[in-house]
Amino acid sequence: MTIKKFQGKTQEEAIDKAKAEFGEQTVIMSIKEIKPRGLFQIFKKSTFEVTAAVEEKESAVDSTVALKNMQKSHETINVTADEPIQIPLASKKDIAQVEAEQSAIEFIRKNASLLKNEDMGNAERIEEKLENLQSILEKQLSAEKKETAKEHEIVKTDTKKNESLAFIKVLYETLIDNEVNEKYVNQIMDELEKVNWNGSSVDYILSNVYQKMILKFGESHGIEVNGKKPKVVFFIGPTGVGKTTTIAKIASKLKVEQEKKVAFLTADTYRIAAAEQLRTYANILDTSLNVIYSAEELNSAIEKLQNYDVVMVDTTGFSHKSTNQKDETKNLVQSVDEQYDTDVYLVLSATTKYKDLIEICDVYKEISDYKLIFTKLDETTTYGNILNIKLYSGAEVAYIASGQSVPDDIEVLNSQKIVKRLLGGQ
Ligand SMILES: Nc1nc2c(ncn2[C@@H]2O[C@H](COP(=O)(O)OP(=O)(O)O)[C@@H](O)[C@H]2O)c(=O)[nH]1
Ligand SMILES: [Mg+2]
Known part of the structure; x- marks a missing residue:
């Protein structure tokens, strides 16, 4: 099957173009109205984009006639x-x-x-x-x-x-x-x-x-603590995506399910309440929390945590348009001593628009390579962006979070569940 897009001033024109190239066997997969953009949009008319497909092999009988007739009156098939x-x-x-x-x-x-x-x-x-x-x-x-x-x-x-x-x-x-x-x-x-x-x-x-x-x-893994202790894990990402909550969720699982010793560091001193939020979780989980105010303090802080399995580092969230804060986080992540086994997780909300996610991925790539964590799956009905961003970034999607509850609402990505959902399951 060959798939191609055709544009026209009207739906008919776009379909005709598809037929002219693909012949009578053309199957129209979708028709999209493209609204004009820009200052003078009110003077412009919409155009139409048709995605058409054609089989390459010739068939004795025109098998697509019925399908095309059906498509004319049913643009989408309501399968439910x-x-x-x-x-x-x-x-x-x-x-x-x-x-x-x-x-x-x-x-x-x-x-x-x-x-x-x-x-x-x-x-x-x-x-x-x-x-x-x-x-x-x-x-x-x-x-x-x-x-x-x-x-x-x-x-x-x-x-x-x-x-x-x-x-x-x-x-x-x-x-x-x-x-x-x-x-x-x-x-x-x-x-x-x-x-x-x-x-x-x-x-x-x-x-x-x-x-x-x-x-x-591809394969997804949770944080693996096998190598040299302590493993240093950074959580980076825009404001409010759920970095701190995610740290608490994962720490709790590591502690309870894998009996690992987990310590927290926070470099998020931008908001007064940010460190307090992590302190509350540290108290509940009975784990240590240290606040670091600059990248220079990072290695000495980790040094004091040699008997821990994992050191989880919370960072200041920043808008992907803010270069100042990006440089600060970059300094922090890149200053970690090479002797430590390090992971960086970019935390993203599944509710963020595709275009913004792309920009965020690009900006955070300047800080470090990363694996992905998607939060707030409970706040959206469409999971397409998880696949889109996985394919765009090439990064492993390690965890997904579907709620505010600590520690229950997080799991290592189960690709079978997500794919089934993307194919119309629930
Ligand atoms: N619905 C929902 N809310 C979440 C999820 N993860 C975090 N939150 C909420 O998002 C808000 C911001 O979370 P926080 O951890 O402070 O984000 P941070 O600024 O990235 O550290 C809080 O109200 C969290 O409870 C999730 O998976 N689903
Ligand atoms: Mg936070």
């Missing part, structure tokens, strides 16, 4: 709606394909609700669900095969293709709905093109995309 989806009939010739398409959509609705109904179970249960999807599909397909007369073979082959195409469209829209950046959605679809999806079962396509996305997330 209870009422059956009506597909407008183009001509008698297409009826068989339209029926096939309708059964495909019906089928996808069932699969989608299966994904949606499941709670965030453990990895095995997710795999189990994928297997369930497969067995449901196999039953449906074998039932179809039995009732198929020889003369209908072509249409049935085509039904499979329609199913695949419609399902790919649903996946595409689900990822976009979850705010996975279009660039990355197209990348995933391009990779799918390399496997032989054509006529593959819906379940085959789903597990393929699922596995590819899990590979994109």
Whole structure:
């Protein structure tokens, strides 16, 4: 499959351009209105951008006619709606394909609700669900095969293709709905093109995309304390993202679950209440807290903590536009003595806009390489930015936090859970 964008003054013009290049086989994946920007925007009209796809292999029957008809009246497929989806009939010739398409959509609705109904179970249960999807599909397909007369073979082959195409469209829209950046959605679809999806079962396509996305997330680890003591761990990031709360959560887990000795240092002397907030946690966790007022004090402070496993360093949050404070944090992180095993975590809120996250990633990269922690997943319904930023930065997403509760609301990223969620599960 090849995917490309076309622009036009009207939707029709953009679609026509797509057809002119891709031919009648074109499948319109999405239509986006681009509002004019700038000073004179009120005098300008919107333009339209169409994302179109085409299969490279020629097929005996035009398998996309029905799908395109459906798209004209249903820009998005509401996979959760209870009422059956009506597909407008183009001509008698297409009826068989339209029926096939309708059964495909019906089928996808069932699969989608299966994904949606499941709670965030453990990895095995997710795999189990994928297997369930497969067995449901196999039953449906074998039932179809039995009732198929020889003369209908072509249409049935085509039904499979329609199913695949419609399902790919649903996946595409689900990822976009979850705010996975279009660039990355197209990348995933391009990779799918390399496997032989054509006529593959819906379940085959789903597990393929699922596995590819899990590979994109890669491995995630919590803080590992194996090497030389103490390990020094910095938490950097914008104001209010949850650095201090995250430190308390992780420290508590390290202490209780791994019986590690944890000490706190804070360089956040910018706000009066900041050190006090960490002191409160230090008291609850019965751990030591030292305040450092300059980068020069860092190594002597760590030196006094030689019998601790981990020293967690809280820093002043700063806006990615503030160069002064960036330099201070950079000095601090870079002044740590080389003898210490060091980790730097950039803490980001999942509620921050994609564009700002990109800028934050860039600015904090000047301080150090980092791993990522996403907080406030409980405050957003779309997790696309976690994948976007993972792919943009190439950094490991180590932890995710989904609430204010210390220490419960944090965990090492489970890519299977996140991917399932991005694919429409809950
Ligand atoms: N809803 C929600 N709130 C969080 C989460 N993590 C931190 N917070 C809250 O965000 C606010 C700022 O947290 P804080 O740790 O002081 O942020 P810092 O300025 O980066 O140190 C506090 O009210 C926290 O309780 C989270 O995962 N979900
Ligand atoms: Mg703080």
